[in-house]
Amino acid sequence: MSFFRSETMSYYEIIIPRESAWEVFNELGKLSIIQMEDQNIEEAHINRHYYPMIRRADEALLKITAFEALMVKFKIKNLTCRNPKQFLEKVQEYGQEMNISDNKWFEIIEQSLDEKYALLMEQLQNLEKLQLKKNNLFEHKAVLVKTKEVLGTQYYNRGRNIAINPQYGTVEQSNLQSSAFNLNYMVGVVDRIDAIRFKRMVFRASKGNAWIALSDIEYTRVDVTLEQKEKEENETNDDKKRTVFIIVYQGGAQDFLKSKLNRICDSFQCSKFGLPEDPNQLVPQSVEIDHQLDESENIVNLTNQKIKEILLEYAAIQPNSKVSLLEMSKLLIIKDKAIFTNLNTLNLKQTIYAGFFWAPKSNEPELHHALHKLSQIKQNVSVGQIIEIIPPSRKLVPTYFKINDFTFAFQEIVNTYGIPRYKEVNPGMFAVMFFPFMFGVMFGDIGHGGILLVVALLLVKNYETLKKDPALAGLLKARFLFLLMGICAFYCGFIYNDFMSLTFNLFGSCFKEVEGTHDTEWIEGCVYPIGFDPKWFIAGNELAFFNSFKMKFAIIFGVSQMMFGILLKGANNVYFRNYLDFFCEFIPQIIFLSVTFGYMSLLIILKWAQSWEGKTDIAPSIINMMINIPLMAGSTDNQPLYNQETQETIQYYILIVSFICIPWMLVPKPIIEVLMHSRQHKHTSDADQLQPVNPELPVFKKSKDKKTELMEQLREELIRKEKEKEQRKKQLNSRDLSDAPEDPQIQSEQQIQVKKPNPQHHDDEEEEFDAGEIFVHQIIETIEFVLGAISNTASYLRLWALSLAHGQLAKVFFEKCLGGGIEEGNFFFLFIGWPVFMHCTVFVLLCMDLMECFLHALRLQWVEFQGKFYKADGIKFIPLSFVEAIQSAQ
Amino acid sequence: MKPGAAILVGTIVYAVIGVIACGGFTVYVSKKTKNPNDIADNRIITLVSVSIATFCLWLMWVVAYMAQINPLITPEYENPE
Numbered sequence: 027m028s029f030f031r032s033e034t035m036s037y038y039e040i041i042i043p044r045e046s047a048w049e050v051f052n053e054l055g056k057l058s059i060i061q062m063e064d065q066n067i068e069e070a071h072i073n074r075h076y077y078p079m080i081r082r083a084d085e086a087l088l089k090i091t092a093f094e095a096l097m098v099k100f101k102i103k104n105l106t107c108r109n110p111k112q113f114l115e116k117v118q119e120y121g122q123e124m125n126i127s128d129n130k131w132f133e134i135i136e137q138s139l140d141e142k143y144a145l146l147m148e149q150l151q152n153l154e155k156l157q158l159k160k161n162n163l164f165e166h167k168a169v170l171v172k173t174k175e176v177l178g179t180q181y182y183n184r185g186r187n188i189a190i191n192p193q194y195g196t197v198e199q200s201n202l203q204s205s206a207f208n209l210n211y212m213v214g215v216v217d218r219i220d221a222i223r224f225k226r227m228v229f230r231a232s233k234g235n236a237w238i239a240l241s242d243i244e245y246t247r248v249d250v251t252l253e254q255k256e257k258e259e260n261e262t263n264d265d266k267k268r269t270v271f272i273i274v275y276q277g278g279a280q281d282f283l284k285s286k287l288n289r290i291c292d293s294f295q296c297s298k299f300g301l302p303e304d305p306n307q308l309v310p311q312s313v314e315i316d317h318q319l320d321e322s323e324n325i326v327n328l329t330n331q332k333i334k335e336i337l338l339e340y341a342a343i344q345p346n347s348k349v350s351l352l353e354m355s356k357l358l359i360i361k362d363k364a365i366f367t368n369l370n371t372l373n374l375k376q377t378i379y380a381g382f383f384w385a386p387k388s389n390e391p392e393l394h395h396a397l398h399k400l401s402q403i404k405q406n407v408s409v410g411q412i413i414e415i416i417p418p419s420r421k422l423v424p425t426y427f428k429i430n431d432f433t434f435a436f437q438e439i440v441n442t443y444g445i446p447r448y449k450e451v452n453p454g455m456f457a458v459m460f461f462p463f464m465f466g467v468m469f470g471d472i473g474h475g476g477i478l479l480v481v482a483l484l485l486v487k488n489y490e491t492l493k494k495d496p497a498l499a500g501l502l503k504a505r506f507l508f509l510l511m512g513i514c515a516f517y518c519g520f521i522y523n524d525f526m527s528l529t530f531n532l533f534g535s536c537f538k539e540v541e542g543t544h545d546t547e548w549i550e551g552c553v554y555p556i557g558f559d560p561k562w563f564i565a566g567n568e569l570a571f572f573n574s575f576k577m578k579f580a581i582i583f584g585v586s587q588m589m590f591g592i593l594l595k596g597a598n599n600v601y602f603r604n605y606l607d608f609f610c611e612f613i614p615q616i617i618f619l620s621v622t623f624g625y626m627s628l629l630i631i632l633k634w635a636q637s638w639e640g641k642t643d644i645a646p647s648i649i650n651m652m653i654n655i656p657l658m659a660g661s662t663d664n665q666p667l668y669n670q671e672t673q674e675t676i677q678y679y680i681l682i683v684s685f686i687c688i689p690w691m692l693v694p695k696p697i698i699e700v701l702m703h704s705r706q707h708k709h710t711s712d713a714d715q716l717q718p719v720n721p722e723l724p725v726f727k728k729s730k731d732k733k734t735e736l737m738e739q740l741r742e743e744l745i746r747k748e749k750e751k752e753q754r755k756k757q758l759n760s761r762d763l764s765d766a767p768e769d770p771q772i773q774s775e776q777q778i779q780v781k782k783p784n785p786q787h788h789d790d791e792e793e794e795f796d797a798g799e800i801f802v803h804q805i806i807e808t809i810e811f812v813l814g815a816i817s818n819t820a821s822y823l824r825l826w827a828l829s830l831a832h833g834q835l836a837k838v839f840f841e842k843c844l845g846g847g848i849e850e851g852n853f854f855f856l857f858i859g860w861p862v863f864m865h866c867t868v869f870v871l872l873c874m875d876l877m878e879c880f881l882h883a884l885r886l887q888w889v890e891f892q893g894k895f896y897k898a899d900g901i902k903f904i905p906l907s908f909v910e911a912i913q914s915a916q
Numbered sequence: 917m918k919p920g921a922a923i924l925v926g927t928i929v930y931a932v933i934g935v936i937a938c939g940g941f942t943v944y945v946s947k948k949t950k951n952p953n954d955i956a957d958n959r960i961i962t963l964v965s966v967s968i969a970t971f972c973l974w975l976m977w978v979v980a981y982m983a984q985i986n987p988l989i990t991p992e993y994e995n996p997e
Contacts (some may be wrong), residue, residue: 455964517973544992546991553981570989579983586975645988
């Protein structure tokens with residue numbers, strides 16, 4: 027029964043001593059069946075007890091992420107975990123082999139991580155520094171080389187007058203009179219893109235008194251990789267290229283020229299270098315720099331080696347679990363983090379932790395078994411106890427469904443709208459068949475449905491092999507949904523007799539042509555057995571027939587589905603023993619729907635069942651008949667469908683009954699609710715909530731006697747705390763209700779749904795407020811239903827609209843792309859037309875139209891069907907589960 | 917045969933196919949279920965789904981059939997043959 031209504035959940039209290047807290051949660055987390063209730067929800071995260079541990083875990087995870095990034099950069103393979111469940115088992119075995127208990131992993135991992143991370147960071151810093159130094163040396167060398175090229179060996183003549191001919195770039199000696207002119211040099215390296223600007227600025231600043239030569243540094247392939255490790259080896263980025271500049275200027279008295287030039291250099295972020303005193307030193311110096319370069323390259327290589335060593339250590343594959351050491355550390359830390367987060371939800375008192383959790387009742391033996399197993403391993407220390415208690419009445423029970431691969435997609439469809447309330451009928455069970463069928467009606471085509479079916483079959487059959495490809499993961503999860511959609515589309519296409527706008531004639535047509543005219547004649551008593559007569563597909567008036575059929579079918583199907591939805595509402599009312607709703611909502615609703623649109627469906631069928639031979643002109647329009655029920659009090663305007671008198675009487679009574687239903691829905695329920703409310707106001711119910719289920723049942727205890735007293739104390743304190751919380755909440759509520767009438771709907775909903783409202787001090791305002799709100803709520807419900815009966819029924823006509831669109835699109839594509847070519851026998855036309863036809867079919871019909879039909883079927887499911895009975899205000903059951911935690915972190 | 921009889925025959929055929937499908941799928945699902953606790957649940961899901969499917973597919977056929985028993989209009993060609 028669990029997929030029909032959700033699983034029965036029980037509320038448990040857990041009391042564990044501090045020493046075994048971690049162990050107990052380690053065991054429970056593997057079971058994936060408990061959801062802790064947060065006892066400390068008012069406290070900030072930072073104040074909670076295990077926050078430091080969680081922070082440490084987060085830091086460790088950050089370091090692990092840094093490791094992973096470095097591994098990618100250095101191209102070391104890091105084997106990740108595919109199967110979390112298997113991994114957890116293997117790790118436990120491994121721990122047992124190595125004699126490390128489970129809770130020591132965290133510290134071991136953290137320690138080694140810290141060490142290695144520090145080492146790694148150190149090495150990385152060294153690497154950076156070395157890179158910089160190398161760059162520097164490289165530029166220095168380039169400067170010296172270029173200087174030698176440009177200025178020649180005799181550049182340096184201090185004190186002599188030298189005329190420089192900038193055109194030739196060489197220095198000529200001349201015998202000018204000595205004047206106190208000094209030539210000074212400034213050499214360095216500037217970015218290539220700035221070079222021209224730099225040159226211009228120097229020229230302007232020095233007013234033409236400085237001479238500057240630029241020379242690009244040529245980077246060989248090796249040099250490039252030295253400079254830019256991450257960039258491509260083949261391209262060299264212009265941004266990073268540098269240019270050597272040599273400035274010759276007159277110094278001496280004009281020292282400010284020097285400082286100006288210095289400032290210019292600084293603003294362009296150039297690196298400046300010094301020239302050696304003796305020009306003959308140029309070459310030896312550059313040789314020395316070469317040596318230094320080689321040395322530093324060696325050191326760089328060594329550092330890289332060291333980094334790789336550290337990383338390889340962490341990439342080593344663990345023997346049992348088949349993942350790298352890094353991955354194992356990561357998963358274990360994630361697991362620990364989950365345990366600590368859940369431990370934070372407990373109430374701490376000295377050495378005992380206590381808390382509450384939800385678990386499915388059917389898994390209770392597993393819980394006790396786990397604790398029992400643990401207590402056998404740890405002989406001396408107690409492992410605490412788990413007691414089942416009745417949940418306090420206001421708690422929202424989580425909804426839990428056991429999902430398998432088949433039901434997953436359908437339950438997701440329902441959950442996306444809203445999680446089902448605890449124990450209400452689960453629409454997912456009916457969505458399994460209704461949703462694909464509605465899709466099929468709209469998409470109905472043998473060819474297209476067949477393609478969808480084949481694709482889905484392939485997905486289902488090859489699930490195991492396709493599972494490894496991460497790109498297909500989403501598609502694979504929905505494979506059964508597509509399978510059912512394909513089957514329904516194929517079948518509906520078979521009934522529509524439509525294969526990509528062509529048709530089959532399997533049984534022989536029931537229309538024969540009349541000679542000489544464009545009409546056909548119906549063969550008496552002949553009906554095409556399954557589907558539609560193929561003669562329709564070549565007729566000019568096919569749409570008149572098909573539209574009529576599809577609209578009527580949509581109405582018939584819609585009315586059936588809506589009545590089914592209302593029946594489900596009745597089932598819910600009976601299950602929750604809400605007889606008031608049963609008599610005041612369910613019964614009038616179903617009567618109303620039956621006499622209005624149920625009667626319409628009946629008319630449709632009766633009209634089809636009669637022979638209109640020779641009297642097609644007096645065939646009454648169903649729409650007119652329906653309109654005449656309210657407008658002309660049921661008269662048939664002399665165009666009866668069946669016996670005129672019977673029809674008029676029946677229609678008259680239909681009018682009366684449907685009018686009675688409306689006040690029946692509107693009035694009794696609020697009045698009775700107000701009466702019940704005021705009667706309960708006289709009694710006060712006992713706030714005795716946290717009792718154990720059955721005190722005589724043997725409670726599973728493994729505690730020592732000296733601790734029981736402490737536990738009793740803690741239990742009482744918990745009970746007291748709960749009561750205080752409830753009182754506080756009630757005060758807030760009553761203050762809210764009298765102050766803020768803006769949110770009446772939700773408040774009154776709460777009031778209505780809670781079975782035993784806890785009345786202590788109701789203000790008079792609150793009671794009046796309730797009654798008024800209940801009336802308004804009921805008015806809204808009634809109007810919604812009555813108008814909804816018409817609008818939802820009409821909404822089902824989208825089944826007609828979309829199948830018409832699909833059919834016409836297929837027809838247009840066929841006729842325009844291939845039809846012309848086939849008729850004329852033109853091969854070239856067909857040669858072009860076929861790929862166009864195929865592309866149009868695949869992209870427009872198989873992709874876009876599929877999504878469109880999916881969307882509209884979804885809308886019909888969510889609004890028209892589920893709107894009749896679905897409350898959708900539950901919360902989902904999210905258990906503490908290591909497998910989930912690992913999967914969500916990946 | 918008369919349309920009324922044909923509808924009855926068709927309905928019976930669909931019902932029989934539905935019952936066989938119910939049985940067949942239930943057996944198949946019970947065999948494939950890994951966890952024996954879930955067999956009862958899966959059986960219910962199968963039964964409900966197959967019943968709804970039979971009903972919907974039958975409905976489609978029967979409505980298509982009924983629409984053609986007494987045609988009000990007949991096909992007309994638009995261009996001369």
